[in-house]
Amino acid sequence: RLYETFEDAKNIYLVMELCTGGELFDRIIDKGYFTENDAAVIMKQMFAAVYYCHKHHIVHRDLKPENFLFLDKSPDAPLKVIDFGLATLCDPGQSMKTKAGTPYYVAPQVLQGNYNEKCDSWSCGVIMYILLCGYPPFYADNDTDILKRVRRGKYTFPDEDWKDISDDAKDLIRKLLTYDQGNRWTAEQALKHRWIQTMAATDFHGDxxxxxxxxxxxxxxxxxxxxxxxxxxxxxxxxxxxxxxxxxxxxxxxxxxxxxxxxxxxxxxxxxxxxxxxxxxxxxxxxxxxxxxxxxxxxxxxxxxxxxxxxxxxxxxxxxxxxxxxxxxxxxxxxxxxxxxxxxxxxxxxxxxxxxxxxxxxxxxxxxxxxxxxxxxxxxxxxx
Missing domain, CATH: 1.10.238.10 (EF-hand)
Incomplete structure (x- = not known):
């Protein structure tokens, strides 16, 4: 959030919300992986932020754990999306051609130079995959090989790490990592998925x-x-x-x-x-x-x-x-x-x-x- 602006002869100063809880990336490193409940709470906030952006015709284009900050260090701190440097205005379904993003999280269509707002859905799917097992679905030793895997769009759920993960979680990941962007789920649809509805359910409904x-x-x-x-x-x-x-x-x-x-x-x-x-x-x-x-x-x-x-x-x-x-x-x-x-x-x-x-x-x-x-x-x- 932008609170205030100041300027002098040489500079413009932006006073923004202070987030002291660190990056989502750091919590992944510290924890290794998240329980389904904890992951669902994070993903619900992420989907809500993306849905809000898309509803206002803003596509982020560089969603990754480093671009999500926690407001403070408490376990249930709210999550904030940051770094809109690659974001752009785009009408629903409108095609974009500028290549943007980060290798692990970029959608195949971005690499092809013909994509829409659902590139953000793909990135959310990659993040969700990482939260639940601790590593990305398209892994390789260097960026060139990572991008080759992304272009193919093939990934698996290795049994040794995924046997205890629910079918609902895997189903939502599949819907987000659907190769055909026409059939790929939106953030709005993801918020209504059974995994989010059950795992991220809140006890607070207001008395x-x-x-x-x-x-x-x-x-x-x-x-x-x-x-x-x-x-x-x-x-x-x-x-x-x-x-x-x-x-x-x-x-x-x-x-x-x-x-x-x-x-x-x-x-x-x-x-x-x-x-x-x-x-x-x-x-x-x-x-x-x-x-x-x-x-x-x-x-x-x-x-x-x-x-x-x-x-x-x-x-x-x-x-x-x-x-x-x-x-x-x-x-x-x-x-x-x-x-x-x-x-x-x-x-x-x-x-x-x-x-x-x-x-x-x-x-x-x-x-x-x-x-x-x-x-x-x-x-x-x-x-x-």
Whole structure:
């Protein structure tokens, strides 16, 4: 995640999320191989990340254990995909020709110079194979011979290492390492495979109190002024996972299809399962939370609407958010700066430029046409 940017006369500095848990590659080296349950938990996160990228027309093209980092050193730390240096924008099924990737993990069609987004599925299949046995399916002593094996696409499950691995695991690997990319499974399909559904099943589905709080928070968010909604979205982008607590697990439990978005139907079904009464105006509430007008609530929008007030009224948290809007660093947010943030960042909304003045006026207490930090803090601390 990108938190903030700075620049001087010579450089641009990117402040990004710090992942201290090391590479997936290092954990493979340390463990040798993973149990099926542990491997499934990792692969589920991997498939979800790839599915999300593909849904937004992004193909990574260099998935490998070195490009997955753990957030921290805990055994159940979340997995993050990194290094989009070879990634490209690509419509579903669109053919690509640029050769990219790493020998062990590259799909045969990439070597042939005619491939689509399912090159990432192939790489996931190779990683899954390695997680379960400790070595790659296409092994040789040098890159030339490795690539020869990849081009053939032939691999086996040696009995001495695979006799105790379930048929479901082998079936999913076969579907991911299908030579014909037309028949190769997508990340979306992999998430629905029985091995993932059973081995990576979570015990957390969100209880009635959790879901009641979510509904109350969504209602409350709707009542906030437009400027505060945008500020909360910025804060949501900057929060550490440790700050979010159970909200991430609640979001994932509601997100039945693992696409990183909550539809009206998913929220309805999740609330009904836990016995929470739904507000009659749920669809209108959803539209207010859906700041980018996508038709569903993404993760950042969900966190923005449901985070604990104790988090976002902290002075240091508000100051970090204020600086995102105060582009020139003069201690005030102007109409032009607000328009720039709305037009370029992830907090872009369907508000339109004609409402920017109204947003400023709702918070500008001294009438100078701008928002200073004291006014910003008062807005954040004010209850609806």
């Amino acid at each position: 009635k109190n959790d879901h009641k709080k979510v509904v109350a928070s969504l209602k409350n968010f709707r009542a906030q002024n437009k400027m505060k909604k945008v500020a909360l979205t910025v804060i949501a982008q900057q929060l550490d996972e440790s700050d979010i607590g159970k909200l991430k697990a609640t979001f994932q439990a509601l997100d039945e299809n693992n696409d990183g978005m909550l539809s009206v139907q998913e929220i309805k079904e999740g609330m009904e399962k836990s016995g929470v009464a739904l507000p009659e105006d749920l669809e209108e509430i959803m539209k207010e939370v859906d700041s980018d007008g996508s038709g569903a609530i993404d993760y950042t929008e969900f966190i923005a609407a449901t985070m604990d007030k104790k988090l976002y009224i902290q002075k240091d948290v508000c100051w970090a958010a204020f600086r995102v809007f105060d582009r020139d660093g003069n201690g005030k947010i102007s109409k032009e700066e607000l328009q720039e943030v709305l037009g370029n960042d992830d907090v872009r909304t369907a508000l339109g430029s004609d409402l920017v003045t109204q947003m400023i006026n709702e918070v500008d207490l001294n009438g100078d046409g701008e928002i200073d930090f004291d006014e910003f803090m008062q807005m954040m601390q004010k209850s609806t």
